[in-house]
Amino acid sequence: xxxxxxxxxxxxxxxxxxxxxxxxxxxxxxxxxxxxxxxxxxxxxxxxxxxxxxxxxxxxxxxxxxxxxxxxxxxxxxxxxxxxxxxxxxxxxxxxxxxxxxxxxxxxxxxxxxxxxxxxxxxxxxxxxxxxxxxxxxxxxxxxxxxxxxxxxxxxxxxxxxxxxxxxxxxxxxxxxxxxxxxxxxxxxxxxxxxxxxxxxxxxxxxxxxxxxxxxxxxxxxxxxxxxxxxxxxxxxxxxxxxxxxxxxxxxxxxxxxxxxxxxxxxxxxxxxxxxxxxxxxxxxxxxxxxxxxxxxxxxxxxxxxxxxxxxxxxxxxxxxxxxxxxxxxxxxxxxxxxxxxxxxxxxxxxxxxxxxxxxxxxxxxxxxxxxxxxxxxxxxxxxxxxxxxxxxxxxxxxxx
Numbered sequence: 001x002x003x004x005x006x007x008x009x010x011x012x013x014x015x016x017x018x019x020x021x022x023x024x025x026x027x028x029x030x031x032x033x034x035x036x037x038x039x040x041x042x043x044x045x046x047x048x049x050x051x052x053x054x055x056x057x058x059x060x061x062x063x064x065x066x067x068x069x070x071x072x073x074x075x076x077x078x079x080x081x082x083x084x085x086x087x088x089x090x091x092x093x094x095x096x097x098x099x100x101x102x103x104x105x106x107x108x109x110x111x112x113x114x115x116x117x118x119x120x121x122x123x124x125x126x127x128x129x130x131x132x133x134x135x136x137x138x139x140x141x142x143x144x145x146x147x148x149x150x151x152x153x154x155x156x157x158x159x160x161x162x163x164x165x166x167x168x169x170x171x172x173x174x175x176x177x178x179x180x181x182x183x184x185x186x187x188x189x190x191x192x193x194x195x196x197x198x199x200x201x202x203x204x205x206x207x208x209x210x211x212x213x214x215x216x217x218x219x220x221x222x223x224x225x226x227x228x229x230x231x232x233x234x235x236x237x238x239x240x241x242x243x244x245x246x247x248x249x250x251x252x253x254x255x256x257x258x259x260x261x262x263x264x265x266x267x268x269x270x271x272x273x274x275x276x277x278x279x280x281x282x283x284x285x286x287x288x289x290x291x292x293x294x295x296x297x298x299x300x301x302x303x304x305x306x307x308x309x310x311x312x313x314x315x316x317x318x319x320x321x322x323x324x325x326x327x328x329x330x331x332x333x334x335x336x337x338x339x340x341x342x343x344x345x346x347x348x349x350x351x352x353x354x355x356x357x358x359x360x361x362x363x364x365x366x367x368x369x370x371x372x373x374x375x376x377x378x379x380x381x382x383x384x385x386x387x388x389x390x391x392x393x394x395x396x397x398x399x400x401x
Contacts, residue, residue, distance in 0.1 A: 155179025
């Protein structure tokens with residue numbers, strides 16, 4: 001991280017007792033659609049070191065976050081109320097919840113805070129100004145948010161690639177520092193973009209090549225091996241001239257994948273077998289077939305055991321590993337073995353290992369794997385990828401100013 005960015009310890013050294021500190025957290029956790037219960041609290045736990053330090057120092061902590069993609073207006077299914085309850089349990093102290101973001105409830109909740117207490121504002125994206133592309137509209141919302149703090153801490157790494165009011169505009173209005181999580185994320189990802197210890201092996205999965213094209217382009221010259229699974233592998237297999245049946249396919253990306261394979265000089269490793277099913281369903285009939293022999297009426301939903309063995313062999317030599325994206329539809333037990341096998345192979349290496357957030361982090365927890373056996377599990381899928389692409393991240397740039 002740039003030496004010009006101040007961090008939480010700098011703010012704590014100045015003293016925060018009795019001061020209101022506005023913390024931008026990433027509490028965008030998955031909720032069960034039927035019950036509304038949190039299904040993975042990893043992002044809440046990730047911000048605890050920063051919040052705990054501020055509480056211990058006697059700050060009046062005002063937390064703000066988004067959840068989901070509401071359309072700039074209140075929507076009960078995206079309320080942060082369940083998050084306030086879980087955050088209170090983890091902090092072992094009540095979290096005072098405001099039923100709006102910058103309105104009457106928010107003002108009253110913040111005004112009532114005592115030293116060492118925590119408030120959580122309602123979903124930032126219930127306000128159009130948070131995500132507006134109009135600088136004036138976004139700035140007006142940032143003014144209202146900034147009024148709740150005497151200092152600002154960005155600990156929402158999963159949002160630093162967004163030019164949103166709470167990430168990009170509020171830091172210009174308050175003394176600002178990077179929180180513990182943001183600091184750790186940037187330190188880790190800097191190791192991958194600098195001079196990583198070799199062999200450097202990257203594992204990419206997920207559904208679409210188009211989502212990962214920029215990071216593939218950026219990483220290809222830097223890595224020793226690039227292992228590709230998930231739905232995106234079928235566009236590469238198609239580029240090799242193979243039948244992919246009804247598997248996920250980005251037809252418009254086939255030529256691009258062919259060009260990448262031609263330039264890769266053998267660095268790209270594709271599946272040699274896949275688990276093919278009759279339908280996209282947890283109980284669909286399925287078996288393992290060669291990657292160049294997928295029946296025309298079937299679709300691949302996972303990489304096969306031979307591929308897992310090949311990927312494991314490549315990973316066993318690695319000294320640095322970055323993994324982003326599951327190898328198959330891990331949410332369905334029948335198609336989770338590829339993701340599990342590759343994840344377990346990563347934990348058994350002697351390498352510095354980074355899980356690139358998003359679905360990969362969710363898979364680690366859903367499959368019951370030991371999180372501590374990975375070097376670092378990022379909280380920001382898109383932000384991690386854009387950092388590795390070399391893009392300027394608005395939230396990081398705002399902290400540098």
